[in-house]
Amino acid sequence: MLAVFLVYTSFAGGTPQVRPSQLNGRTGEITLVGKVVAPVQRSGRTIRFRVKDIDRTNAARLPVTYTGSVPDMFKVGRDISLKGRLRNGTFVGESGTLVTKCPSKYSSKES
Amino acid sequence: MPELGRAALIVCLGLAVYAVVAGAIAARERRQRLAESAQNAVVASFATALVASLVLLVGLVQNDFGLVYVADHTSRELPLGYTISAFWGGQEGSLLLWLLILTGFSAVAVLLARRSAPTLLPWSVPILAGVITFFSFMLVAVSSPFGTQAAPPDGAGLNPSLQNPYMLAHPPMLYLGFVGLTIPFAFAMGALIARRSDELWIVVTRRWTLIAWTFLGFGQLLGAHWAYVEVGWGGYFAWDPVENAALMPWLAATAFLHSVMIQEKRGMLKIWNVVLVIGAFALALFGTFLTRSGIISSIHSFTESSIGPWFLGFIGIVLAFSIALVVSRLPLLRSKTRLESPISREATFLYNNLLLVAFCLTILWGVLYPILTEALRGEPVTVGPPYYNFFLKAFGLPLLLLMGIGPLIAWRRASLRGLGRTFVWPAAVALATGAILLALGAGSSIPGLVGYTFCAFVMASIVLEFARGTRARHALGSSSWAGAFSSLIGRNRRRYGGYIVHASIVLLAIGVVGSSAYDTVAERELRPGQTMSVRNYDLRYVDNVTRRGANAQELRAIVEVSRGGERLGTLEPGKNRYFAEQQVSNEAAIRSDRLNGEDLFLVADQIDPDGTLFLKVLVKPLVNVIWIAGFVFLGGALIALWPDAREQRRLAVRYGGREALARA
Numbered sequence: 001m002l003a004v005f006l007v008y009t010s011f012a013g014g015t016p017q018v019r020p021s022q023l024n025g026r027t028g029e030i031t032l033v034g035k036v037v038a039p040v041q042r043s044g045r046t047i048r049f050r051v052k053d054i055d056r057t058n059a060a061r062l063p064v065t066y067t068g069s070v071p072d073m074f075k076v077g078r079d080i081s082l083k084g085r086l087r088n089g090t091f092v093g094e095s096g097t098l099v100t101k102c103p104s105k106y107s108s109k110e111s
Numbered sequence: 112m113p114e115l116g117r118a119a120l121i122v123c124l125g126l127a128v129y130a131v132v133a134g135a136i137a138a139r140e141r142r143q144r145l146a147e148s149a150q151n152a153v154v155a156s157f158a159t160a161l162v163a164s165l166v167l168l169v170g171l172v173q174n175d176f177g178l179v180y181v182a183d184h185t186s187r188e189l190p191l192g193y194t195i196s197a198f199w200g201g202q203e204g205s206l207l208l209w210l211l212i213l214t215g216f217s218a219v220a221v222l223l224a225r226r227s228a229p230t231l232l233p234w235s236v237p238i239l240a241g242v243i244t245f246f247s248f249m250l251v252a253v254s255s256p257f258g259t260q261a262a263p264p265d266g267a268g269l270n271p272s273l274q275n276p277y278m279l280a281h282p283p284m285l286y287l288g289f290v291g292l293t294i295p296f297a298f299a300m301g302a303l304i305a306r307r308s309d310e311l312w313i314v315v316t317r318r319w320t321l322i323a324w325t326f327l328g329f330g331q332l333l334g335a336h337w338a339y340v341e342v343g344w345g346g347y348f349a350w351d352p353v354e355n356a357a358l359m360p361w362l363a364a365t366a367f368l369h370s371v372m373i374q375e376k377r378g379m380l381k382i383w384n385v386v387l388v389i390g391a392f393a394l395a396l397f398g399t400f401l402t403r404s405g406i407i408s409s410i411h412s413f414t415e416s417s418i419g420p421w422f423l424g425f426i427g428i429v430l431a432f433s434i435a436l437v438v439s440r441l442p443l444l445r446s447k448t449r450l451e452s453p454i455s456r457e458a459t460f461l462y463n464n465l466l467l468v469a470f471c472l473t474i475l476w477g478v479l480y481p482i483l484t485e486a487l488r489g490e491p492v493t494v495g496p497p498y499y500n501f502f503l504k505a506f507g508l509p510l511l512l513l514m515g516i517g518p519l520i521a522w523r524r525a526s527l528r529g530l531g532r533t534f535v536w537p538a539a540v541a542l543a544t545g546a547i548l549l550a551l552g553a554g555s556s557i558p559g560l561v562g563y564t565f566c567a568f569v570m571a572s573i574v575l576e577f578a579r580g581t582r583a584r585h586a587l588g589s590s591s592w593a594g595a596f597s598s599l600i601g602r603n604r605r606r607y608g609g610y611i612v613h614a615s616i617v618l619l620a621i622g623v624v625g626s627s628a629y630d631t632v633a634e635r636e637l638r639p640g641q642t643m644s645v646r647n648y649d650l651r652y653v654d655n656v657t658r659r660g661a662n663a664q665e666l667r668a669i670v671e672v673s674r675g676g677e678r679l680g681t682l683e684p685g686k687n688r689y690f691a692e693q694q695v696s697n698e699a700a701i702r703s704d705r706l707n708g709e710d711l712f713l714v715a716d717q718i719d720p721d722g723t724l725f726l727k728v729l730v731k732p733l734v735n736v737i738w739i740a741g742f743v744f745l746g747g748a749l750i751a752l753w754p755d756a757r758e759q760r761r762l763a764v765r766y767g768g769r770e771a772l773a774r775a
Contacts, residue, residue, distance in 0.1 A: 017481065017491045031493060045636075045717060045725055069344075069716040069727065072272075072686070072695045 015083060019053045020062040023086060031083050032091055037061055038076045051091070054079055068095030113178060113257040116166035120255070123159040123210070124247040126152045130240030138233035138304070149236050150221045156243055157214035164211045167204060167256050171197055177262040180204060186268035186691065188662070193269050196278040199286070200269055202403060202418065203256035208283065209399070210246045212290040217243060220294045220319065228298075228315040235301030242293055245425050254418055271663075271689045271696050277337035284330030285357055289395040291323025292360060295367075296392035296433075299385055303436050308381060308443045313371045314762055318752055320371075324364045325748040331357050332741040343699030345632070345712050345729040347737070350499040355474050356398030362474075363391035366467040373460050376522070381444040382437065383464070389433040394471070396426050401478070452524035459517040463510060470506040474499065500627075504558045508565060511620055514613050515569035518576055536575060541568035559628030566617045566624075573610050573617075580607070600750065605758070608751025615747055618740035622708070625733025634716070637724045645728045648711055649673045652726065655685070655718050663687040665698070668715045668724045672702060684715035684726070708735040 017031045034051035041048045046067040052060060066082060074080065083097035134149035136142070167180070171194050176182040184197040184204070199205040217239040224232050250256070295316040302312040334354070335347035348354060367387040373380045404419030437444075450457055477498055481491035519533045544567035545560060553560045580599045581592065589595035600607040635643045637652040644650070653669040667685035671678065682700035689696065702711040712729040 015493060015495070016484075016488075017493055022490065044719075069714070069725075072697045 017081065019058075020051050021053050021058040021060040023060075023062060023091070025086065027086055029083065029085050029094075031081050031097075032062070032064070032093075033081045034062070034079070036074070036076050036078050036080055040076060049076075051080070051082075062091055063089065064091045064093060066093035066095075066098055068093070068098065070098060071100045073100040074098070112166055112170060112175070113259050116163045116170075116257040117251070117255065119159045119162040119166065120247055120251050120257075123156050123163070123214070124244065124251050126156040126159065127240045127243040127247055130156070131237045131244060134233070134237035134240055138237065141233075146233050146236070149240070150225070150232065153214070153221050153236060153240055153243070154218040156240075156247070157211075157218040160207075160211045160214040160247075163250075163256075164198075164207055167198060167207060168195070171195065174266070175262070176264075176266050177259050178256075179258040179260050180256045182260065182263055182266040184267065184269055186266040188691065189266075189269055189274075192276070192279060193274050196273070196282075197269055199282045200273060200278070203250070203254045205282065205286075205403075206246065206250055206254055207256050208286055209290060210243070210250060212286055213243055213246060213293060216290055216294055216319075217297075220297075220316075224298075224315060228311055231298055231301050231305065231307070231312055231315060233301070234304040235297045238297040238300045239293065242297070249418070249421060253421055268692055271687075271692050271694050272341060275337060275341055277333055277341070281330055281333045281337060284326050284333060288323050288325075288327025288330055288357075289360065289399060291319055291326065292364060292388075292392045292395045294319040294323075295388050299388045300433060300436060303385065303440050306440065306443060308440075310371075310375050310378075313374060313384065317371070320364060320368060321748060321752050324361065324368060325745065325752075327357065327361045327364065329741060329745055331361065332738070332744075336738060336741075339734075340699070340701065343697045343712075343714055345699075345714065345727075345731065347626075347734075350474075350477070350496050352478050353402050355478050356401040359471050359474055359478075360391050360394035360398055362467050362471040363387055363394055366464045366471075367391055369460050369467075370464050373457055377448050377457060379446045379448050379450070379457065380461075381446055382441065385437055385444065387464075387468075389430070389437070390468075390471075393426055393430055393433075394475075396422065396429065400426065454520070454525045454527075454530070456517060456520050456522045456525075459513055459520055463513050463517065466506045466510045466513070470502060470510075473502040473506070507620075508558065508561055511562065511565040511569060511617070514616065515565070515572040518610065518613070519572050534572075537568050537571035540571035541565070543567075553629070556628035559624050562620060562624040562628070566621050569613065569617050573614050576610055577607070602757065604753050604755055605751050608747050608749070608753070611747030611750060612744055613747075615740045615743035618736050618743060622733050622735070622737030622740060625708075625736065626710075626731040629732050631730040632727070634725070634727045637726055639722050639724075643726065643728070646730045647674050648679075648728075648730065650713070650726070650728065652724050653681075655722060655724065660687065662691060663689045663696075666715075666718055667698075668718055668726070670700070670713060670726070672711065682711070682713050684713040685718065686715065703735055708733045708739075710734045 015029060015031045017033045018026075020032065020034045023030075023032070032051060033054070035054050037050040037052050039049070046065060047070060048063070048065050050061045051064050052058070052062070064082065066084075079101040081099045081101070082091070082093040084091055084093040086092075130149045130152035133145050133152065137145035137149055167178075169175075170178045170181050171185060172191070174181065174185065174187055174194075180201060180203055181197075184201045185194050189197070197204070199208045220239070221232065221236060224235070295312070298312040298316045302309075331354075334357070338349070339345075339347040367384065370380050370384050370387060374384050400419065400422035404422065450461070452458065477494045481493050485491040515537060516534070519537075521529060541564050545564035548560060548563055553563060577596070577599070580603075581596045584599045585592060585595035589598055631646050633643065633645045637643060639652060639654050642649055642651040649672070651671045651673075653671055655666065655668045658665045658667070665685060665687050667683040670682045670684065672680055672682055680702065682702055684700040685698050687696045687698055688694075697714065700713040702713075704710070710729075710731045712731055714727040714729075716725040716727050718724050
């Protein structure tokens with residue numbers, strides 16, 4: 001049984017969770033995990049902002065662009081995760097995959 | 112006041128430690144008075160937990176911001192109901208709630224077992240006390256709700272999304288479920304230590320397990336409904352680790368509720384049952400560990416809690432101890448009866464258990480996968496809904512089918528001819544339903560069609576069982592059909608209550624299948640006056656308004672809904688901007704159709720200053736059947752739980768003596 005899970009998850013699988021400092025130009029689809037940094041620009045349904053590592057040890061700031069529903073809790077300073085890929089130095093997020101993490105112990109809110 | 116709270120918790124810890132030590136010595140040396148003293152200590156621990164809880168409650172209600180916990184989770188303008196719910200809104204308070212329920216349940220269990228199972232009590236008491244020791248230790252030394260500070264003028268307030276009536280019901284109900292699983296665990300371990308291999312511990316804790324399982328199940332449904340209406344993404348379950356944390360012990364407990372029937376009837380599966388009850392309890396602990404430590408969302412933070420390692424350590428101790436105990440008692444537990452045929456009721460229950468446990472392990476694997484991959488590869492890989500939904504179908508559909516087969520199939524060995532006779536009617540109903548649905552277009556989703564067909568099969572077999580039973584009672588001399596029906600249920604509460612619960616699961620399946628396999632989603636950008644059509648609904652965006660609510664500014668899009676030319680009403684999806692908390696929340700608008708259980712779900716993704724609306728529309732067929740299923744579930748469980756004097760007498764004969772004569 002376990003073998004079935006292993007096979008399924010490694011193929012169908014999961015997406016790796018990566019921090020901005022770890023991104024290093026990889027172009028595959030990943031889940032970016034980080035903290036939102038100002039400024040946040042909106043035009044229509046697209047928002048542009050930057051993301052940095054959650055633990056403050058690294059100063060790398062990654063530009064992100066995302067088109068799609070933005071969860072209510074989204075704002076500067078919030079921790080988020082977003083699926084997508086790096087294109088020309090900007091991380092482009094997949095619509096509907098932006099998830100903000102509640103600062104309290106309760107679960108994340110998605111859109 | 113906080114000193115009283117802290118003192119009460121320290122006394123609680125002391126009582127628990129005493130109960131462990133004295134209880135163990137008393138059990139070993141068979142010293143009755145010492146054993147009773149240990150029992151009393153457990154009961155007294157509830158009193159101390161109650162005192163501590165009242166201190167916190169008073170502090171909350173009086174807005175005593177000198178208590179760090181109160182300041183962190185409430186504010187002056189927070190309505191009273193939510194102020195009370197802040198008790199369990201944070202780490203420390205929720206631990207205290209856990210302790211309160213744990214000591215309460217333990218006290219009641221001990222007092223009841225004095226009459227119904229005195230031979231099991233001596234070793235069960237130290238086990239219960241051991242768990243109480245851990246939680247009171249956490250509250251005393253690691254995570255105290257009674258930390259003090261110089262009182263700020265106002266508190267931080269409660270997260271707006273928690274300011275919802277569900278906050279008053281959902282967490283306490285889940286806790287009643289999680290904690291309730293401690294009781295069967297303790298009695299199982301107590302029986303093992305005492306070298307018993309009979310079913311007394313199962314019989315004595317049956318209602319505890321059922322109550323815990325019911326609360327856990329209903330609590331999850333409440334949570335699903337809350338997420339559906341409040342978070343508003345159109346779904347009710349996202350396979351989030353926190354959601355999975357409650358589902359896993361529930362699945363294990365479901366398997367356990369079924370497999371104990373086999374042990375009671377045929378004396379089989381003793382080892383399996385003990386392992387399951389350990390698993391259910393361990394998963395409950397693991398579940399609360401997952402929710403608190405934040406370890407799964409990302410190893411690298413999202414949490415500042417240091418509580419994780421302690422929980423992990425405790426779970427490790429519980430598992431090591433229980434497994435060692437089971438291994439050492441293996442010869443005692445080996446059953447003498449063998450499974451006679453793969454086509455029998457025993458076998459059906461076994462398949463049911465295997466599927467439930469397999470699904471539970473699948474979820475566990477999915478939850479742990481990020482941790483494992485991070486340890487192995489250096490970065491966490493998460494699995495999403497596709498993984499879980501695949502296995503939900505793979506395991507859930509056969510389980511559904513088994514639910515229809517189990518109650519009708521014969522014990523020991525079913526002949527194929529007997530099977531044919533028994534199942535011809537339900538199978539016919541199922542196939543006919545399937546054909547009709549196919550003609551109506553349900554073929555768009557094969558798993559959905561299969562699911563509906565199986566549901567029809569199960570419903571038919573349940574109806575058949577009720578019909579046959581009622582007819583038999585009527586033949587036995589009941590005056591009327593209604594009388595026969597009610598006396599049938601009254602005399603077999605466990606069985607027919609169980610059938611009603613099965614029916615509720617069928618309803619749940621119908622609702623889940625309808626709303627996930629046959630739903631429609633559409634997104635459009637609309638200017639005022641524009642219309643969009645989804646399925647047979649026509650939606651016209653009229654305009655947007657801004658209103659000032661009690662504690663938020665409310666932005667709403669006014670959408671007129673029509674169907675087939677007939678005006679159905681107006682829906683107003685939008686956003687709330689809360690003044691005090693400086694947060695925005697999504698307010699979805701839902702129209703529930705009374706006749707077909709379908710929901711029209713509108714989300715205003717964005718309303719621009721120039722009036723442009725980005726509208727997301729979901730049509731979720733049959734979703735309301737899910738909520739109805741919850742009530743049927745409660746009803747069935749209540750019937751199965753109802754005390755039954757006749758059953759008591761039967762058990763007394765079986766286990767002899769005063770043991771089982773009292774209330775189980």
